[in-house]
Amino acid sequence: MIIIRGLKINSLKKKILLWFVVISSIVVFFHLVVFQQWISSIIQEKSDSYFRETVRQIGKRVEMQYQKIDEDVNKIKNNQVIKNYLKDIENDRVNFNIAKFKITKEIFKLSNLDMIDNIYIIPVNYKPMNLYYSSPIFEIDQQTRKILESFDEHKANDVIWSTETSPLKNTVMMFIHDNGELLGLLRVDVSEKILKQMDEVQLGYEGNIYLVKDHKVIFAKNRDLINKSKTILSQISGTKVSYLLDYHGWELIGVVPDTEIVTQVQEINHILLIMVLAILTAIFIFAMITARLILRPLKKILGGIEKVQQGNLDVVIEDTQNDEYSTIIHHFNYMVEKVNTLIQTVYKKQLLNRKAEMANLQSKLNPHFLYNTLDMIYWMLIMKDDEQTGDVIRVLSDILRYSITHQDDFVTVGEDMYQLENYLHIQSLRYEEKLQYSFHIDPSISEKKIPKLLIQPLVENSIKYAFREMKDGGKIQIIGYGEENDIIFNVVDNGCGMSKDQLELLYKKMSQKEEGVGGIGIWLVQQRIKYFFGENYGVSIDSSINQGTKITVTLKKRADFKEEYWTETNYSETNNLIKRGEDIA
Incomplete structure (x- = not known):
């Protein structure tokens, strides 16, 4: 209001436009200075919460899958039938192929075979048993032999995980033993589809997940990082979210680049800015239409008032609308018509009064002379004893005085x-x-x-x-x-x-x-x-x-x-x- 008074703007249309510019500038200013920072912090907070929940959900799923694999591995390891056949093989009490057949039957009793690609048992001093496999093995590799030879009663129940990158394969191995006697080494290869599922996990547009065991990366989309220390992940910039699995202390780490969050914030701010500008444009159009609807009939009324001020009382404002202005215009036309009629009536009455005054003036020509003359005639008649005529003169004098005073x-x-x-x-x-x-x-x-x-x-x-x-x-x-x-x-x-x-x-x-x-x-x-x-x-x-x-x-x-x-x-x-x-x- 102070700005408008200072600028001395008298046009209602200009006042509406000025207020629109002032309010629009304030809205844009707050959007650029306050709202964007506020929105950015909210988006950052929501993104962190979303990434944390996503990593948690992925971790829960990975944990569940590996726990099912671990459950099957323990069932095989602790299966007494399998242990007995492995003892019989070692003591030459049963044919190797018959024992292999019997053990395979026990393997097919497991419920989670869809999560496993290969199951092998390497008996002591015998060739590997291919029990459930997609690719058989016929010789023991050097690494497996070293593990088999490293059996120790203190580490008899250890779960040994290894990861190969070409092709990508997660393998779990456990010792099969009975009363301290080593019977063989169980090797289970995790199904490739589980690893592909983790490859397909979407963490934003550019985010990745990493599976860590004993501070060592055992899964990453970037295969070069597998089998490397967890510390290498610190070199990757971005927001990091960690979820600790209940499965043997494994850890799932999600990393989302900072640029992705910044890009999202910028995109949302751009969208909001466009929305603000679109809303302001719509308000501007609405303000102009409203001003036009208000000012057009108002100009008609003001024009009619100016004509009346100039003395034109034959003004009739045309009205084609049916709103509040129609009522004002109707009353204005009615008022002008009534004023015009009143002026004409009063004017004619003024003329009538002036005409009566003129007639009155004519009857007042030297009234004192008439009074004195009539008085003189009256006394002359009295002196001549003509009282009747004198009485007429006296009455006439009274009437004259009464009528012209x-x-x-x-x-x-x-x-x-x-x-x-x-x-x-x-x-x-x-x-x-x-x-x-x-x-x-x-x-x-x-x-x-x-x-x-x-x-x-x-x-x-x-x-x-x-x-x-x-x-x-x-x-x-x-x-x-x-x-x-x-x-x-x-x-x-x-x-x-x-x-x-x-x-x-x-x-x-x-x-x-x-x-x-x-x-x-x-x-x-x-x-x-x-x-x-x-x-x-x-x-x-x-x-x-x-x-x-x-x-x-x-x-x-x-x-x-x-x-x-x-x-x-x-x-x-x-x-x-x-x-x-x-x-x-």
Whole structure:
């Protein structure tokens, strides 16, 4: 994080790539410096354990095979029948061939002949007996004669092993004697397949095994080492593993060159390095795909936001995905559409308010002059004893002051009804008492606040249109009462009424967002109510031809109705949205 801040990278894609490079470098560093050493030590340890176990297993097998051979050799040596026939030969009590036949029968009773190539018995002063053989012998060689002549009661039970290298042959010899009397020498040649089995033993790729007896090598793949001292093995470099056989103190030694273990370690490290690089490559590809999947829709959203900041509220971000970004894009499009609608609505209401202000300004032309003039006319009429006309002037002056003042645009029901009564008083004088009116206002709502002069335009419409052809006189009732959270006013007249078509046309004009031609009074009332109270409130009309008209006004009940609460709250929330519309207005 400090590195990214220091480089001042603002692109998310570059941050992802930088983090990938940093983490990859750390992984490769640890692999080269720590993991390879750790893995090398583990491989070395496992290899030593494996070689040790392999040599042990080979040693167990060799031990078992030679023990079976030793068992057969001892059976022959200790076979009394064989001893008796050898005595009879020496004493000329039996024919040599008959004795040989009888002894051969005893030999074939053995169970492990498959591990033996040749079995010979060399009787004292007689030619060799070929009992079980692959290649017979007819004369005693010099070495065998020396062994036969070296018989000593102290060494009568010795096991004599010898190894020949050409061809490779392991031979075991034992004296056959009875009560100290030498009867002959038993010679057994170990089967060549046992030696070939040891030749085929795999100890790694280049490792070898060596069989040692009495510190002398009796088997090695390198035949030049056979019959040499065990110390020669110290000249061979590599890892050495030794296993001591239970058979006459023999020892099996395994030697594996160090280069083989190093090569294995290097191969494994190369494989691991390739795997690490492959994994990092896969992670890099995954990171790039993930960054692309994240950044592409994000760029779309940022582009849409920039266009909105530039003032383009007709932005619609196209979406072809079906994921979390789709939800964000959907909400963004919905928000822009709503903001656009809100700005248009507020802008039109601002225009409406400005138009009303202009009309108000026109009605304020030198109001003090009008007040003073009306006061002067009023006192002149009083001085001439024309109190009725003076009273009209006084009421007109009050109405004028009430309608054009800006101190309180929201007044109590009682105040507004008082001025409405003044207005109807003048109109009744105008129509020479043919216009009758009455008020039925529930006292419980008299202190509730409503917009000033909200009901008067409806009364004006009734006088203007309902009593257009007034003959018998008209009647107007103003009824006000509370109903749960609402205030309801009824303006009822007995005028000419309206047809169904006229009523539909009037409703159509009232629903328009902009001022139409004709019916501006009731349209303004409807717009003011919806602006201040919401779409659930407004004006409704019930009328029939020659049956009069009933206009119902539904407002929200509010005792603390103040202009600053409604206007400042509404305009402060939308002021920033309509800044660009003020110049047009």
